[in-house]
Amino acid sequence: MPIAPSEVKWIDERTLSPWDWLYLPALWEGLSTTVRHMFSKKVTIEFPEQRPSVPPHYKGVHRLNRDEQGRVRCVACYLCATACPAHCIDIVAAPSPWPDREKYPELFVIDELRCIYCGMCEEACPVDAIELTTLYDLTGFSREEMLFDKEKLLAVYDYTVNKGTDAIRTLRGTLGPASEILEQQSAPLPNT
Amino acid sequence: MAIITVNGRDIEIGDHESLNLIQAAQRAGVEIPHYCWHPALSVVASCRMCLVEVGEKRSDGSIVMQPRVVPACQTPAKHGTVVVTNSPKARAAQAATLEYLLLNHPLDCPVCDQAGECLLQDYSYKYGRARSRLREGKLAKADKYHIGDQIVLFTDRCVMCTRCVRFTREISGTAELEVIHRGDHAEIDIFPGKPCNNKLAGNVVDICPVGALCSKDFLYKQRVWFLKSQKSVCPQCATGCSIWIDHNKNIVYRLRPRYNPQANGYFMCDEGRFGYHHVNSKERLLQPLGRQSSEWMPLNWLQLVQEIRSRLDEIRQAQEDHLTALVLSPWLTLEEAWLACQWMRQMCPRAKLVRGPIRDLGEDDIYPKTSRGEAVPRDKAKFIIRGEKAPNRCGLDIILRHYETTIVTWTQWLESIAQQNILHVYFINSDPLWEASALELEALRSLRTLVVHDIFPRDWPSVAHWLIPATTFAEKSGTYINADGLAQTVRPAIIPPEGMWSEARFFWQLLDRTGLYHAPTVRREIASTIAALQPLDADELGESGIPIRSCA
Numbered sequence: 001m002p003i004a005p006s007e008v009k010w011i012d013e014r015t016l017s018p019w020d021w022l023y024l025p026a027l028w029e030g031l032s033t034t035v036r037h038m039f040s041k042k043v044t045i046e047f048p049e050q051r052p053s054v055p056p057h058y059k060g061v062h063r064l065n066r067d068e069q070g071r072v073r074c075v076a077c078y079l080c081a082t083a084c085p086a087h088c089i090d091i092v093a094a095p096s097p098w099p100d101r102e103k104y105p106e107l108f109v110i111d112e113l114r115c116i117y118c119g120m121c122e123e124a125c126p127v128d129a130i131e132l133t134t135l136y137d138l139t140g141f142s143r144e145e146m147l148f149d150k151e152k153l154l155a156v157y158d159y160t161v162n163k164g165t166d167a168i169r170t171l172r173g174t175l176g177p178a179s180e181i182l183e184q185q186s187a188p189l190p191n192t
Numbered sequence: 193m194a195i196i197t198v199n200g201r202d203i204e205i206g207d208h209e210s211l212n213l214i215q216a217a218q219r220a221g222v223e224i225p226h227y228c229w230h231p232a233l234s235v236v237a238s239c240r241m242c243l244v245e246v247g248e249k250r251s252d253g254s255i256v257m258q259p260r261v262v263p264a265c266q267t268p269a270k271h272g273t274v275v276v277t278n279s280p281k282a283r284a285a286q287a288a289t290l291e292y293l294l295l296n297h298p299l300d301c302p303v304c305d306q307a308g309e310c311l312l313q314d315y316s317y318k319y320g321r322a323r324s325r326l327r328e329g330k331l332a333k334a335d336k337y338h339i340g341d342q343i344v345l346f347t348d349r350c351v352m353c354t355r356c357v358r359f360t361r362e363i364s365g366t367a368e369l370e371v372i373h374r375g376d377h378a379e380i381d382i383f384p385g386k387p388c389n390n391k392l393a394g395n396v397v398d399i400c401p402v403g404a405l406c407s408k409d410f411l412y413k414q415r416v417w418f419l420k421s422q423k424s425v426c427p428q429c430a431t432g433c434s435i436w437i438d439h440n441k442n443i444v445y446r447l448r449p450r451y452n453p454q455a456n457g458y459f460m461c462d463e464g465r466f467g468y469h470h471v472n473s474k475e476r477l478l479q480p481l482g483r484q485s486s487e488w489m490p491l492n493w494l495q496l497v498q499e500i501r502s503r504l505d506e507i508r509q510a511q512e513d514h515l516t517a518l519v520l521s522p523w524l525t526l527e528e529a530w531l532a533c534q535w536m537r538q539m540c541p542r543a544k545l546v547r548g549p550i551r552d553l554g555e556d557d558i559y560p561k562t563s564r565g566e567a568v569p570r571d572k573a574k575f576i577i578r579g580e581k582a583p584n585r586c587g588l589d590i591i592l593r594h595y596e597t598t599i600v601t602w603t604q605w606l607e608s609i610a611q612q613n614i615l616h617v618y619f620i621n622s623d624p625l626w627e628a629s630a631l632e633l634e635a636l637r638s639l640r641t642l643v644v645h646d647i648f649p650r651d652w653p654s655v656a657h658w659l660i661p662a663t664t665f666a667e668k669s670g671t672y673i674n675a676d677g678l679a680q681t682v683r684p685a686i687i688p689p690e691g692m693w694s695e696a697r698f699f700w701q702l703l704d705r706t707g708l709y710h711a712p713t714v715r716r717e718i719a720s721t722i723a724a725l726q727p728l729d730a731d732e733l734g735e736s737g738i739p740i741r742s743c744a
Contacts, residue, residue, distance in 0.1 A: 078418075
């Protein structure tokens with residue numbers, strides 16, 4: 001929709017007075033800001049030595065959660081890969097080796113360099129298997145190193161859970177028949 | 193002319209058509225949800241999903257509705273029938289039926305292969321409710337991996353539509369599947385020790401409207417929404433079933449039958465369905481190879497064109513062109529065979545054109561089988577698997593007849609190879625399963641030139657002088673003519689492995705034609721040259737192909 005000429009407000013550059021022309025007031029104003037900040041409370045930290053505390057909903061490195069028996073919780077439904085806008089998740093599914101489950105990820109690789117850390121995978125996951133953690137300082141020496149496979153993602157889970165930084169954030173459903181909504185966990189049913 | 197009213201819209205039905213209300217509503221563009229009804233199977237009206245309100249329009253214009261909902265699949269459409277699918281009563285019936293079907297259905301869509309093409313999902317979304325009101329635990333039934341070599345039954349996902357049972361009784365006639373137990377304990381099962389391994393067994397996976405029957409070959413390979421589908425033709429036998437090639441990221445994942453009343457109907461055989469694995473094979477020949485003394489050297493394609501061309505020039509100058517033969521595989525498309533013949537005749541006008549080897553496994557396999565396992569008469573056949581395992585023998589014969597007076601078959605030619613003192617052979621084989629026997633290899637060993645076009649290297653390195661990779665049916669673009677003379681378009685689903693040229697492109701280059709190979713253009717060129725193929729002079733052959741009358 002074009003903007004009507006009546007809605008356009010033209011602003012002219014301010015004409016400087018002879019006092020302003022000295023530039024001294026501007027200089028004073030700038031320097032006083034600098035000096036004020038020199039003595040006020042610091043907002044920066046000495047990063048490698050000091051670590052910021054990030055909020056629990058921070059979207060950092062992914063992890064693959066384990067179920068009660070320590071197995072990978074993921075059921076290889078590809079919904080995270082479908083939701084991923086950066087196409088950074090690569091899954092190879094296979095019939096699971098466990099009798100109580102049908103399908104599991106044989107391979108699960110996330111390209112952490114390609115990922116944009118939007119958290120859509122976490123949102124899409126029907127069994128709460130993939131979560132983003134508060135680990136933010138992700139570095140590596142090669143691109144290959146930044147392809148996180150299933151073992152590494154499970155290791156991130158072990159690390160973050162042991163460290164206590166990241167509790168399991170979402171626990172909507174149980175594993176088994178994937179994400180069956182349990183009565184006690186779900187909200188009261190409408191129409192009943 | 194019968195006039196039927198569907199949701200207030202009048203549609204006309206021809207006098208000799210016998211349609212049920214589902215089909216009649218489809219004509220009006222109205223979907224009546226259904227699970228158990230399938231156009232190729234008998235009507236049982238057991239799923240109750242297609243319940244609609246039905247009435248009659250009388251000659252005085254008044255409409256009398258029946259007081260109850262009736263199954264649309266079992267109600268024939270006749271003049272004056274009034275169907276209402278969206279009234280509160282019909283809607284309530286649909287929602288209630290779905291709720292019952294879903295009572296024990298596990299919510300395992302994330303691990304179910306059918307998710308994405310599942311009628312339970314679709315109908316729940318359109319006609320069902322968002323939540324289950326069942327407070328008790330769901331019945332869990334054990335998975336049945338033993339039900340067939342190619343199929344697996346996830347028993348708890350079944351909605352007991354019995355399409356699979358009716359398929360094995362009516363189409364394959366082998367009747368392996370049955371319903372055991374009653375009520376909510378009913379299950380699909382096999383008779384003890386008699387798994388469902390007939391040659392059409394894979395079809396039960398397609399006709400299963402839910403994820404109960406899955407294909408072991410495709411199990412957990414891909415989610416269906418990643419797959420892209422291409423219309424093509426199955427090359428595994430002379431029936432030439434219309435198929436969908438489902439592929440993703442240049443890998444073929446499965447083949448599905450595509451409805452074609454002129455070729456295969458709704459189904460396809462397992463040999464064709466699971467016969468695509470050579471396309472993805474790691475063993476495939478990927479680069480042209482040329483033999484220099486005893487060493488095999490990789491060649492690039494332009495180099496190869498030069499070498500083959502200069503070799504044929506030498507042959508012609510040595511006056512040996514009558515000692516040359518071109519062996520054409522019946523797996524080549526019409527266009528490829530045409531270009532190859534044209535090129536060979538241009539280079540060596542007296543060269544012999546030979547019909548290549550056809551795997552022939554004897555008699556046609558006709559379904560349904562009777563209860564004793566015998567085939568029904570051919571005129572009562574519902575599905576025929578041809579013994580002749582080549583998709584385009586008919587088309588190749590038409591091309592060969594254009595160039596030669598009689599068709600020389602592979603076996604005839606092989607017997608005469610020594611007498612005729614054949615020295616130079618260009619052999620094209622695109623059949624992934626054909627293997628040259630020791631005798632055949634021996635006959636080819638003494639040749640002065642042997643150029644082989646094949647998908648796999650096989651035993652060729654010991655006899656050939658040039659080895660050229662061939663493309664598979666999923667990479668070809670052209671026309672196949674089946675045993676009944678039905679010409680259908682083969683469309684490329686995936687691109688050939690990196691750098692590989694299709695046969696058509698290679699012969700196009702050898703012919704030194706300008707521009708790019710375009711199958712429909714070449715087809716029209718053939719159609720305007722060969723009178724028998726006149727009907728193919730069209731831009732498109734359509735969904736179900738064009739019949740060629742003069743085909744033997």
